[in-house]
Amino acid sequence: MxxxxxxxxxxxxxxxxxxxxxxxxxxxxxxxxxxxxxxxxxxxxxxxxxxxxxxxxxxxxxxxxxxxxxxxxxxxxxxxxxxxxxxxxxxxxxxxxxxxxxxxxxxxxxxxxxxxxxxxxEMWKGAGNGESDLLCVTLGTGVGGGIILNGQIVHGVNGMAGEIGHITSIPEGGAACNCGKTGCIETIASATGISRIAALHIESNKDSSLYKVWNDTKTITAKDVAISAADGDEFASEVLEKVTFHLGLVIANLSNSINPGMIVIGGGVSSAGETLLMPLRRHFEKFALPRVAEGAQFAIATLGNxxxxxxxxxxxxxxxx
Amino acid sequence: MxxxxxxxxxxxxxxxxxxxxxxxxxxxxxxxxxxxxxxxxxxxxxxxxxxxxxxxxxxxxxxxxxxxxxxxxxxxxxxxxxxxxxxxxxxxxxxxxxxxxxxxxxxxxxxxxxxxxxxxxEMWKGAGNGESDLLCVTLGTGVGGGIILNGQIVHGVNGMAGEIGHITSIPEGGAACNCGKTGCIETIASATGISRIAALHIESNKDSSLYKVWNDTKTITAKDVAISAADGDEFASEVLEKVTFHLGLVIANLSNSINPGMIVIGGGVSSAGETLLMPLRRHFEKFALPRVAEGAQFAIATLGNxxxxxxxxxxxxxxxx
Missing domain, CATH: 3.30.420.40 (ATPase, nucleotide binding domain)
Incomplete structure (x- = not known):
């Protein structure tokens, strides 16, 4: 042929x-x-x-x-x-x-x-491993996603399905989001959100290794946070703890509704690997029904660009x- | 034939x-x-x-x-x-x-x-009106549901999809749920949850018409709350305001992910009709992306049993x- x-x-x-x-x-x-x-x-x-x-x-x-x-x-x-x-x-x-x-x-x-x-x-050739009920979460400048059920993309009635970045995680008093709402998970778990949260609290955490970065550049990137957390820095770990609490809650709530077999985390922030996945799984399991948590495997996206x-x-x- | x-x-x-x-x-x-x-x-x-x-x-x-x-x-x-x-x-x-x-x-x-x-x-012959992207929420003794996308029931990897009663709406300090977690929407928006919330606050609301009911029977049902709220009782309306805040948040978050064309509210509590739907829509619209809110119509289930x-x-x- x-x-x-x-x-x-x-x-x-x-x-x-x-x-x-x-x-x-x-x-x-x-x-x-x-x-x-x-x-x-x-x-x-x-x-x-x-x-x-x-x-x-x-x-x-x-x-x-x-x-x-x-x-x-x-x-x-x-x-x-x-x-x-x-x-x-x-x-x-x-x-x-x-x-x-x-x-x-x-x-x-x-x-x-x-x-x-x-x-x-990712479902076909990447971390999804052929799993036909799949939730993809992309943590980049924003938070995006895709939902696959029965091997088919979910579009919804006007193509908005999978826009999980605008799930509200802080219903009252959350940070302003580009979408016009407040407290969206995008304001917390995107690279921008992680950077914002670190900057917000760094002045009261001068013993953190991130304080030198902050003093030098007046910015702390999500990557800085991930590296310091992996090195055991307490403040950096607290930032990731806060981020994964909210992300774990959002993913668990969505999983309690759609019951995915695989949850693939991609985007720049996902390069933190187990430093991110470990606390994320812990928070996820707290908020997911036991049978839902059993069914859901976490994986870092493998196909990149x-x-x-x-x-x-x-x-x-x-x-x- | x-x-x-x-x-x-x-x-x-x-x-x-x-x-x-x-x-x-x-x-x-x-x-x-x-x-x-x-x-x-x-x-x-x-x-x-x-x-x-x-x-x-x-x-x-x-x-x-x-x-x-x-x-x-x-x-x-x-x-x-x-x-x-x-x-x-x-x-x-x-x-x-x-x-x-x-x-x-x-x-x-x-x-x-x-x-x-x-x-x-409900999709086929009831309130769903043939809409093929449908979220059904059943407010009875518990909170249940069903998700239909592309005209097919969503089951998820082990049949748990649609179990929306155990979405966490109060991540910390919520009431205990039968499932073993705390703060599930079932503890708030079920008939049992509404009754619980009303009883919790009735002693500090003795001017409410519900206080006589409470004094007589030591219980306030969800139906009592709905009837009093429809009659303009302030405390009963506050209870429904709290309930629909959380239910609106949960439905909006799920809708931001699956983008349904129709949201059908069923179960005993849904007999409250517009008394329930009016505040529910208001809270929903606060938490849903504008395009998602535009796409989603609310309706009370029509087929009953x-x-x-x-x-x-x-x-x-x-x-x-």
Missing amino acids: AEQWLTGIDVGGTTIKMAFVSMDGELIHKWEIPTDVSEGGLHITKHISSSLRHTLSVLGQEESVLKGIGLGAPGFIEMKTGFIHHAVNIGWKNYPLKDELEKETGLPVTVENDANMAAIG DAGVIGGAWLAKQNMR | AEQWLTGIDVGGTTIKMAFVSMDGELIHKWEIPTDVSEGGLHITKHISSSLRHTLSVLGQEESVLKGIGLGAPGFIEMKTGFIHHAVNIGWKNYPLKDELEKETGLPVTVENDANMAAIG DAGVIGGAWLAKQNMR
């Missing part, structure tokens, strides 16, 4: 990650092109199409080897039609992305929210020509 | 509700038989089978009119195989219910958790012979 390749595309505000992926999810070739946000992102589909053709020819492959495209983008997307209501960082507004890219490439295109696409990637394009390939495979 | 009937069966600790339902979800005939919990519930399938045959003959119908059975039961159920791990109120333990009932009746049987089955009934058997008929229809 002739070879069959899938295409995963992860569109960000600065670069577009692209990859050819085998039918069983192995990366064959990956590359990036810059995102041209001029004229409301109107040139992007042309750039993608010519980059696909160019890369195929460099690799000595016919165009017929490609069987479909799965593409992830940030913003409000109508999944069924691949219509982008608004993608602020890219410039697309009321843009029929799926139709345009299908016209340019002649391939079937599936469009998905980028966080969901990364969750699918490749999760998106691999998830895209999975989507392409579901919708092959 | 010959007539085709579906059978819905709702097994409780005291009675078994049974119904014949048309292919489009209309009740044709409903009746009840007592639940025989003797000998670990071993006689139940025989009783069901003979009651089906008897009722058919009374109605002058051939057995061939029945196309399948959907049955709901409380307890830990393995949905795929219809195996009951444990149903405390019935007596079944490690019992292959689906296999046994199929043997007795010669019909295909689908077994489901009773709360989920009621949610399906028939929700289970109608949901059972829906399940039977999915799995007809």
Whole structure:
């Protein structure tokens, strides 16, 4: 049988990650092109199409080897039609992305929210290990996520499902969130949130190893907190204790409702590994029903920046020509 | 074409509700038989089978009119195989219910958790109005629920999905719950929880109309609270304000994750109607993302005790012979 390749595309505000992926999810070739946000992102589909053709020819492959495209983008997307209501960082507004890219490439295109696409990637080839009831939590600048139930992404009635960053963990008196509410878990467990909490309390913890960092740079990053906590610094551990209390509560409450078999923690903050997972599991188990806690394994995401394009390939495979 | 009937069966600790339902979800005939919990519930399938045959003959119908059975039961159920791990109120333990009932009746049987089955009934013919992303919240002695996404019940990895009564709403210092944790929404928003909260504060609210009830009976029911609140009693309204604050928070947090199109409130407490829904919506909107709140309609369950058997008929229809 002739070879069959899938295409995963992860569109960000600065670069577009692209990859050819085998039918069983192995990366064959990956590359990036810059995102041209001029004229409301109107040139992007042309750039993608010519980059696909160019890369195929460099690799000595016919165009017929490609069987479909799965593409992830940030913003409000109508999944069924691949219509982008608004993608602020890219410039697309009321843009029929799926139709345009299908016209340019002649391939079937599936469009998905980028966080969901990364969750699918982790389910297929990463930490999710094929588990079909999966909760992905991404701790980066913000807190994002994706929910997979019965092996399918949960979208909800208007595509907002999985936006777990705006679950309220402090109902009264919490910090202001970018979304306009207060006390969202994003204000606590994102890299920004951890940094904020550390800065808030550092002046009364001058014996912490983080105090020197603070004095030198007037900022403490989430990474600084994780490193100091791993080294046994008491204040840094207290910060992580507070963060994982709230994150454990939020994940347990969601798990009491959807009963996932696997909880994958990704994003920059997840590089803290067991320093984060250990207190997180402890708080999670306090708030989860015993049978729910039994069923749920925790894991750190393993695919890093490749999760998106691999998830895209999975989507392409579901919708092959 | 010959007539085709579906059978819905709702097994409780005291009675078994049974119904014949048309292919489009209309009740044709409903009746009840007592639940025989003797000998670990071993006689139940025989009783069901003979009651089906008897009722058919009374109605002058051939057995061939029945196309399948959907049955709901409380307890830990393995949905795929219809195996009951444990149903405390019935007596079944490690019992292959689906296999046994199929043997007795010669019909295909689908077994489901009773709360989920009621949610399906409301989706199909009740307040859910066909909405395929649906959250059902049942406020009775306890707090239960069912989650339907893409028109399918969410079970999770070990059948615990939808057990929303044990979402923690008061992480520290909450009341003890039957599940062993503290601060679960069940301790606040169930009939029992509302009654508990009212009793806790009544002695410092002697001007409330509820004080006479308390003095007479040493108990205040959730219904008492709802009636007094509807009459404008300040203390009763404060109790409902507290209850709906927590319930609104829990429903909003879950909705921020699964983005339902419809939220159906059922169970005894839901008979309070707008007295309950008005403050509930207000708190919900405070904690839900605007786009999530826009997408979510609230409704009071309309099928009452028939929700289970109608949901059972829906399940039977999915799995007809």
